[in-house]
Amino acid sequence: MPQKLLERFLRYVQIDTTSDPDSTTYPSTAKQWDLLRLLASELREIGADVTLNAHGYVIAEVPASVGCEDVPVVALLAHADTAPDFSGTDVKPIVHRNYQGGALRLPDATDQVIDPADTRYADLLTAVGKDVVTASGKTLLGADDKAGVAILVTLVARLLTGPAPAHGRIRICITPDEEVGRGVEHLDLDELGAVVAYTIDGGAVGRISWETFSADGAVVTIRGVATHPGDARRYGMVNAVHLAGKLLALLPRETASPEATDARQGFIHPLRISGNAAECSVHLILRDHDNALLAGKGAALRAICGALEAAHPGARIECAVTQQYRNMGYWLRDNMLAVELLREACEGAGVVPVDDPVRGGTDGSRLTERGLPTPNIFTGGHNAHGPLEWVAVQDMQAVVEVLLILLGKWVERGSEFGGYRSQAN
Numbered sequence: 001m002p003q004k005l006l007e008r009f010l011r012y013v014q015i016d017t018t019s020d021p022d023s024t025t026y027p028s029t030a031k032q033w034d035l036l037r038l039l040a041s042e043l044r045e046i047g048a049d050v051t052l053n054a055h056g057y058v059i060a061e062v063p064a065s066v067g068c069e070d071v072p073v074v075a076l077l078a079h080a081d082t083a084p085d086f087s088g089t090d091v092k093p094i095v096h097r098n099y100q101g102g103a104l105r106l107p108d109a110t111d112q113v114i115d116p117a118d119t120r121y122a123d124l125l126t127a128v129g130k131d132v133v134t135a136s137g138k139t140l141l142g143a144d145d146k147a148g149v150a151i152l153v154t155l156v157a158r159l160l161t162g163p164a165p166a167h168g169r170i171r172i173c174i175t176p177d178e179e180v181g182r183g184v185e186h187l188d189l190d191e192l193g194a195v196v197a198y199t200i201d202g203g204a205v206g207r208i209s210w211e212t213f214s215a216d217g218a219v220v221t222i223r224g225v226a227t228h229p230g231d232a233r234r235y236g237m238v239n240a241v242h243l244a245g246k247l248l249a250l251l252p253r254e255t256a257s258p259e260a261t262d263a264r265q266g267f268i269h270p271l272r273i274s275g276n277a278a279e280c281s282v283h284l285i286l287r288d289h290d291n292a293l294l295a296g297k298g299a300a301l302r303a304i305c306g307a308l309e310a311a312h313p314g315a316r317i318e319c320a321v322t323q324q325y326r327n328m329g330y331w332l333r334d335n336m337l338a339v340e341l342l343r344e345a346c347e348g349a350g351v352v353p354v355d356d357p358v359r360g361g362t363d364g365s366r367l368t369e370r371g372l373p374t375p376n377i378f379t380g381g382h383n384a385h386g387p388l389e390w391v392a393v394q395d396m397q398a399v400v401e402v403l404l405i406l407l408g409k410w411v412e413r414g415s416e417f418g419g420y421r422s423q424a425n
């Protein structure tokens with residue numbers, strides 16, 4: 001049992017680091033500093049050269065082994081915040097040692113049970129014989145992404161105090177605010193100083209993500225004709241609230257909503273609606289792994305708006321689509337070395353690598369777009385963002401072993417790395 005890794009993980013999950021999408025500060029919540037400061041001091045104690053900058057990024061340096069100074073500099077990232085979707089306050093982690101199958105009942109909430117007989121939670125059976133950590137029923141666990149954080153701190157300890165294979169210069173970066181989509185907003189890539197990076201922020205062991213959604217946002221503004229309702233017929237009221245309802249009814253809900261899609265199918269998803277009879281706005285997100293199909297979703301939305309406007313004289317309907325992020329696969333496909341070495345590292349550690357295109361974005365989507373190719377590696381975490389989250393300690397340890405082998409692969413084959421084009425197709 002990797003005791004130190006477990007102790008770190010338990011220490012980190014008990015620190016509340018919930019991020020806040022409505023905050024205008026950075027990090028979005030001051031409490032994230034509690035963990036960020038602790039990590040900076042723990043990494044320093046281990047012997048790493050650490051900076052904690054004004055934006056909350058903990059950047060730790062592991063120097064290259066002798067003779068490996070020319071190996072491409074690899075950055076490894078994890079995030080310290082937890083999702084605002086569910087409480088992260090007073091997390092009470094429970095270690096279920098040597099799990100033997102069957103349902104795990106969480107003591108603080110009688111209705112919270114992780115039962116592998118329920119097909120949704122069947123993957124708990126992969127943890128038989130391992131030490132499983134859960135929360136107590138009232139909070140999430142925060143393995144997303146404190147598993148990634150504990151894995152990286154343990155990796156640094158291994159690299160600096162050995163035994164570890166030869167490696168190039170490594171840059172470890174712990175970020176705030178990933179869960180509110182702002183994790184790398186202030187990350188200075190020159191300061192990071194890496195040519196390739198990996199986020200350690202995925203799910204089940206073996207799952208590798210080098211593709212994400214491409215994402216656009218849309219705001220549809222519907223202006224009606226406002227009159228006193230008593231005189232509405234005479235003055236030709238056009239009620240923007242009704243038109244917003246019609247717009248929603250015209251969306252391709254059966255074929256392209258989040259509820260009706262999975263795998264590589266994209267969607268149009270209305271997030272929020274507000275307004276009155278005079279004016280309504282509908283905020284939507286558009287998602288697809290394929291940029292052309294994403295553009296098609298934007299065109300379909302515009303066509304719906306155009307048809308609705310034409311059918312309701314007096315109404316004015318504007319549809320503004322803006323780019324959010326792009327599928328990292330458009331860059332990574334051009335040079336798959338970072339992914340290939342990761343797959344080889346998995347095999348070297350006895351883990352079967354499986355491609356897992358993300359139905360969302362990662363910090364790596366934005367970093368890749370900015371010129372730092374950043375696929376995502378599993379942490380061993382399951383059921384993120386809710387009370388049934390769990391992770392097995394031995395699975396986190398497996399990630400440490402995969403990373404050690406991966407760094408060795410960069411020593412062997414890093415010279416094949418030619419960099420990336422700066423633009424996607």
Ligand SMILES: [Zn+2]
Nearest residue numbers: 144145178201
């Ligand atoms: Zn995460």
